[in-house]
Amino acid sequence: xxxxxxxxxxxxxxxxxxxxxxxxxxxxxxxxxxxxxxxxxxxxxxxxxxxxxxxxxxxxxxxxxxxxxxxxxxxxxxxxxxxxxxxxxxxxxxxxxxxxxxxxxxxxxxxxxxxxxxxxxxxxxxxxxxxxxxxxxxxxxxxxxxxxxxxxxxxxxxxxxxxxxxxxxxxxxxxxxxxxxxxxxxxxxxxxxxxxxxxxxxxxxxxxxxxxxxxxxxxxxxxxxxxxxxxxxxxxxxxxxxxxxxxxxxxxxxxxxxxxxxxxxxxxxxxxxxxxxxxxxxxxxxxxxxxxxxxxxxxxxxxxxxxxxxxxxxxxxxxxxxxxxxxxxxxxxxxxxxxxxxxxxxxxxxxxxxxxxxxxxxxxxxxxxxxxxxxxxxxxxxxx
Numbered sequence: 001x002x003x004x005x006x007x008x009x010x011x012x013x014x015x016x017x018x019x020x021x022x023x024x025x026x027x028x029x030x031x032x033x034x035x036x037x038x039x040x041x042x043x044x045x046x047x048x049x050x051x052x053x054x055x056x057x058x059x060x061x062x063x064x065x066x067x068x069x070x071x072x073x074x075x076x077x078x079x080x081x082x083x084x085x086x087x088x089x090x091x092x093x094x095x096x097x098x099x100x101x102x103x104x105x106x107x108x109x110x111x112x113x114x115x116x117x118x119x120x121x122x123x124x125x126x127x128x129x130x131x132x133x134x135x136x137x138x139x140x141x142x143x144x145x146x147x148x149x150x151x152x153x154x155x156x157x158x159x160x161x162x163x164x165x166x167x168x169x170x171x172x173x174x175x176x177x178x179x180x181x182x183x184x185x186x187x188x189x190x191x192x193x194x195x196x197x198x199x200x201x202x203x204x205x206x207x208x209x210x211x212x213x214x215x216x217x218x219x220x221x222x223x224x225x226x227x228x229x230x231x232x233x234x235x236x237x238x239x240x241x242x243x244x245x246x247x248x249x250x251x252x253x254x255x256x257x258x259x260x261x262x263x264x265x266x267x268x269x270x271x272x273x274x275x276x277x278x279x280x281x282x283x284x285x286x287x288x289x290x291x292x293x294x295x296x297x298x299x300x301x302x303x304x305x306x307x308x309x310x311x312x313x314x315x316x317x318x319x320x321x322x323x324x325x326x327x328x329x330x331x332x333x334x335x336x337x338x339x340x341x342x343x344x345x346x347x348x349x350x351x352x353x354x355x356x357x358x359x360x361x362x363x364x365x366x367x368x369x370x371x372x373x374x375x376x377x378x379x380x381x382x383x384x
Contacts, residue, residue: 013094017120019079023072025123035059035067058187094131095355099329100346103300103337109138109194110298110346111149118200122157132156134198135346137214137298139261141192144181144268148194151177156200166202167282170209178267178278185270193261193269193276197228197296199350201287206294209282212263213299217307218285219292222315224307227283230299231265233257238264247275292358294350300343301336314349318359325355 037058094116102108115121118130132153138145155176156162159169174196184190195212208216213230231238234255242249247258254262257275265277295310305313313335317328329347336345351358 013115013117014120015083017115017117018084019072019075020121022079023068023075026071026075032059032064035064095325095351096133097326097329097349097351098347099333101333101337101344103345104342105344107142108344109142109145109192110300110344111136111138111142111145111194112296112346112348113149113153113198114348115153118153118157122154124157126163128163128203130203131201131350132198133294133296133348133350134196135214135296135298135348136194136196136267137212137300137344137346138192138194139263139266140269141190143185143190144192144194144266145196147181147184148177148196148267151180152196152198156198166200166205166207167209167284170198170200170207171280171282174209174211174267174280175278181268182270182273182278185268190268191271193266193272195231195263195266195298196280199294199296204287205284206287207282207284209280211265211267211278211280213302214297215299215302216294216296217310218294219311219314221290221292222311224311226307227285228281231263231277231281233262233264235264241277242275245274287352289353291352293352295332296348296350297332298344298346300341300345301332301347303343304336304339304341305332315358318355323356323359325349325351325358328355 037060096114096116098112098114100108100110100112113132113134113136115132118124118132119126119128124130134149134152136145136148136152152173155173156169159172161172162169185192195210195214197210197214197216198208199216200207200209206218208227210216210228211231213232215230216227218225218227229235232255233239233242233249239249242257242264249255249257250259252259256262257264257272261269261272261276263276265279267278269276292311293314295314310332313332314325314328317331318325321327329349332347332349333345336347
């Protein structure tokens with residue numbers, strides 16, 4: 001991402017996000033017709049589409065990206081002389097540890113997103129501070145995961161419900177991203193899909209949304225709080241939904257939808273729609289200040305590391321590193337690999353309190369405690 005390129009050169013997240021937003025805003029005010037592909041270049045297939053996609057044109061990504069980065073450097077040069085007051089917000093309190101490996105798989109199909117300065121990136125001026133974190137676990141290729149990592153948070157920012165109902169905005173963002181990628185998949189003959197989990201912290205409230213078996217957990221005073229139930233075909237409600245649509249769930253080394261996919265909801269998977277749903281679930285929870293950290297990870301981690309052991313592993317790391325938490329994700333990934341995970345592994349730890357404070361306070365032990373989340377918003381999509 002553009003803001004990441006700038007932040008890697010020493011800019012704070014708020015400044016990097018503001019630079020990216022300004023460059024995009026300026027670019028959108030120019031004539032982009034030179035980047036439009038001709039109809040023959042789009043290779044769009046409409047035979048099986050019941051309605052015409054609302055996308056009017058497809059742009060040349062390579063040429064547009066080149067022009068954008070030129071504009072970004074121009075903005076950077078301008079701001080070296082005088083940084084606007086709106087871009088001078090102090091860095092947020094976020095400490096994030098992130099690590100991902102291909103492991104023994106032939107390709108790396110995971111993607112992740114860390115946006116501690118969400119408002120600055122999208123030019124949101126309301127007083128509610130927001131931060132966004134996400135993990136996407138692709139299958140059948142990386143296209144869907146790469147697409148989701150670029151578009152889900154962008155679609156969140158576009159939702160009119162974001163200020164009043166952030167959880168709904170997250171669900172709508174997943175749905176919109178799925179619809180957009182399905183059009184791209186038909187046009188470019190892509191078969192990939194991706195699970196995903198995201199966390200949006202808006203003020204003092206945590207909102208999460210998910211598709212498939214990527215997961216997020218909250219650790220509060222050393223105790224693991226279960227936030228969600230992953231979408232797997234063996235879940236009774238998911239099995240009934242799939243069968244009601246005319247599909248089936250069978251066991252072939254694990255439970256699978258129509259004998260293929262081991263997840264029942266995902267972005268993409270064009271040939272498994274509507275059995276593999278693109279409708280996300282969501283939940284919300286007020287934060288009291290006693291929360292330690294969030295952990296987002298793909299199934300390459302959670303398939304071998306039980307929720308109840310996460311807090312103990314993190315606490316052991318903090319003890320060894322004397323409160324330094326920046327390498328904890330790397331140790332968690334290594335632990336999953338040592339326990340036999342052969343899948344891509346992605347782990348993101350978002351500290352909600354200073355790791356030094358967690359070390360001083362000492363964990364109370366690991367285990368599940370009742371969740372304080374509001375009832376998850378669920379949906380049962382029907383065949384169109």
